[in-house]
Amino acid sequence: MVKEVAWREIRTRARTKSFKWITGILVAAAVAGPVIATLVPDNVTEELREVTIGLVGVDQGVEDQILAFTKGGLDVTFQDLSGLSSAGVEQALSDDDVDLVLEPGPTLVWDRAKDYEVAAAVYAVLQQQELLVKGRALGLDQGDITELLTPAAVEERFANEADASEGVTIFVSFLGLMAAFMLPQIFGQLTLMSVVEEKSTRVIEVLLNHLRPRTLLMGKVLGVGALAVLQLVVVVSGLTAALMLTDFVEIPPSVWRFVPVILVSILGGLAIYNTLFALLGSLISRQEDASQVMMPVFIPLMAGFFVGQVAITGNAESVLVRALTLFPLTAPMLLPLRVARDAIAPWEVALTLTLLAFGVWLLVRIAGRVYEFTLLHTGSRIGWGQLVRLSRGATLD
Amino acid sequence: MTDGLRVTGLHKRFGDIEALRGIDLEVPRGQLVGFLGPNGAGKTTTMRGVLGLVAMDAGKVSWDGRPMTEDDRHHIGYMPQERGLYPRMMVHEHIAYMGRLAGLDRAAADKRAHQWAERVGLADRGGDLIQELSTGNQQRVQLAVALVHEPALLILDEPFAGLDPVAVATLSEVMEEQVARNASVVFSSHQLELVQDLAEHVTIVAAGETQATGTVTELRGRSPVRHFEVHWAAETPDWSPPNGSRRDAPPRTSRFVVPADTDAAVLIADAATYGDVAAVSFEPPGLDEVFLELVGQ
Numbered sequence: 242m243v244k245e246v247a248w249r250e251i252r253t254r255a256r257t258k259s260f261k262w263i264t265g266i267l268v269a270a271a272v273a274g275p276v277i278a279t280l281v282p283d284n285v286t287e288e289l290r291e292v293t294i295g296l297v298g299v300d301q302g303v304e305d306q307i308l309a310f311t312k313g314g315l316d317v318t319f320q321d322l323s324g325l326s327s328a329g330v331e332q333a334l335s336d337d338d339v340d341l342v343l344e345p346g347p348t349l350v351w352d353r354a355k356d357y358e359v360a361a362a363v364y365a366v367l368q369q370q371e372l373l374v375k376g377r378a379l380g381l382d383q384g385d386i387t388e389l390l391t392p393a394a395v396e397e398r399f400a401n402e403a404d405a406s407e408g409v410t411i412f413v414s415f416l417g418l419m420a421a422f423m424l425p426q427i428f429g430q431l432t433l434m435s436v437v438e439e440k441s442t443r444v445i446e447v448l449l450n451h452l453r454p455r456t457l458l459m460g461k462v463l464g465v466g467a468l469a470v471l472q473l474v475v476v477v478s479g480l481t482a483a484l485m486l487t488d489f490v491e492i493p494p495s496v497w498r499f500v501p502v503i504l505v506s507i508l509g510g511l512a513i514y515n516t517l518f519a520l521l522g523s524l525i526s527r528q529e530d531a532s533q534v535m536m537p538v539f540i541p542l543m544a545g546f547f548v549g550q551v552a553i554t555g556n557a558e559s560v561l562v563r564a565l566t567l568f569p570l571t572a573p574m575l576l577p578l579r580v581a582r583d584a585i586a587p588w589e590v591a592l593t594l595t596l597l598a599f600g601v602w603l604l605v606r607i608a609g610r611v612y613e614f615t616l617l618h619t620g621s622r623i624g625w626g627q628l629v630r631l632s633r634g635a636t637l638d
Numbered sequence: 639m640t641d642g643l644r645v646t647g648l649h650k651r652f653g654d655i656e657a658l659r660g661i662d663l664e665v666p667r668g669q670l671v672g673f674l675g676p677n678g679a680g681k682t683t684t685m686r687g688v689l690g691l692v693a694m695d696a697g698k699v700s701w702d703g704r705p706m707t708e709d710d711r712h713h714i715g716y717m718p719q720e721r722g723l724y725p726r727m728m729v730h731e732h733i734a735y736m737g738r739l740a741g742l743d744r745a746a747a748d749k750r751a752h753q754w755a756e757r758v759g760l761a762d763r764g765g766d767l768i769q770e771l772s773t774g775n776q777q778r779v780q781l782a783v784a785l786v787h788e789p790a791l792l793i794l795d796e797p798f799a800g801l802d803p804v805a806v807a808t809l810s811e812v813m814e815e816q817v818a819r820n821a822s823v824v825f826s827s828h829q830l831e832l833v834q835d836l837a838e839h840v841t842i843v844a845a846g847e848t849q850a851t852g853t854v855t856e857l858r859g860r861s862p863v864r865h866f867e868v869h870w871a872a873e874t875p876d877w878s879p880p881n882g883s884r885r886d887a888p889p890r891t892s893r894f895v896v897p898a899d900t901d902a903a904v905l906i907a908d909a910a911t912y913g914d915v916a917a918v919s920f921e922p923p924g925l926d927e928v929f930l931e932l933v934g935q
Contacts, residue, residue, distance in 0.1 A: 245739060249727075253727060257726070442723060443718055446718045447736065447784075448722075449690075450711065450714060451712060451736070
């Protein structure tokens, strides 16, 4: 029976225009993001700065040496100005035909300001030429000169070494946080509206002729949850395919390590919030009362989201983050990003998942109990006091 | 021991309101029982009690001579007073879904959904959404939903409310068909003429208590009064029975309400001394009057 109820939820919700449109838009955005991002850097960031150097009576070998020094940093072209007078050279600089002129001497002629990046390359070339000339004058053979000109082997290191996968890790953590924050909200409200619809249309009376309230609750939570997972899978598949096809970023293997934790957390979040929303839906009979009754649920959702945002790049091991990770209503948002950041011990992961599972079980039990008495209640909203009494085993008058 | 539904001494209190104060109801198999009472008498609460939707404070609900179980309740077809359907489900899909919930396998539920959609006159609307149907057609779907699993007990709360004459005829036929296949059928209605035509047995409740139960003929016969009507061959003479009260009547007709123990032959003989009597009738009151007598309105 749970399967029948769940399947009905999936079928009827999945064929609504709103679900199709939202899923379509999300998939389009997921695919378009990497595609557009791949196109933009090709046109902007990989373009080298163009520099034109005017040469007056300089050896051909200098050009090759300058090109070797500036390779990958500057797009250098040369212009032979040997036939020009000094005024003509200056005019070429003023007209921006060239950025600098290399004259015999050697002399560098600039227009107004000196371009230090270009100057460094030209100085290095001229320095080498000077060393070559002086080396020969001192009677050094070619082997000694080559040895002399061999650059020093310099090693480099960074105090805070940038991990190539860090950006992707942060991005995936953020996606997980967003999914754990948004999906329970969207699909939880869908669950609540579904319960209210059954109450307001009185179809609940016919359903309860054949079903236990708990069966109905489980079917609804599972059905709407499955729909959320379906939408997530479709969108993430689109995003992954787009990333792989465009080679926009390479997905580091470390990401796949915490993707299962994200999925488990999202499933746990959907289970606990869908149950909570269903329970709250049973307290009201009109959709107009929905916003009032849903309000308390947004407190843990918002808390988890904001603390999670800070923890993505900030301290993921603060007391607050650690405490909220253990709390079942905020765990789905915080657990994945702490795993992604390697800021959680294995025992904490196990404890968090155990508490989450226990929270779901407990809430389903309470909701099932309350559901029996609230589903057929019509008229005014059932108050929080009555809800507490019902959850403790009392009955409604 | 009775085959079918037997409800005895149902009590239910909602806060300060004592909704049921001892309801008895019997719906044997193969019988159509009218369950009558004014608004607030406890009919719907009783039906919900039978369905297990409302826990009773006291009383017994038994089926085929033993306490009704949850499994027995799967064999109940229920049509609530305020119709309950999913607006965004399709007609065929909805009927089949309810069949599945009632325990039919997928193939059987699909087959029955087609059969019942056709039986209630919605064969060509199977793919339409419920919300696209008229109120009358939605009620037809509701009936199909209640019957798709061929229940042993059919509970219909105000099934005729808002139906057009064609739909009333269809529903009446369907109810009689269910009785013919040995189902127990109980329905509530304020259309007493319809109840009198359809139901052999009725139970009348008021203020949470069963006031009377029996066949329509028995209940009418239990009335303390009779309707005595004389059709005169000529002008209406100035005659009235010694212990009767006059009622409005058309020309050349006299109508009186007399005590049930009145000797009709004596009355006829007395009337004949005043004028030429063409025809007489001496009958218990109709179900509507019996109902009003019992519920005190």
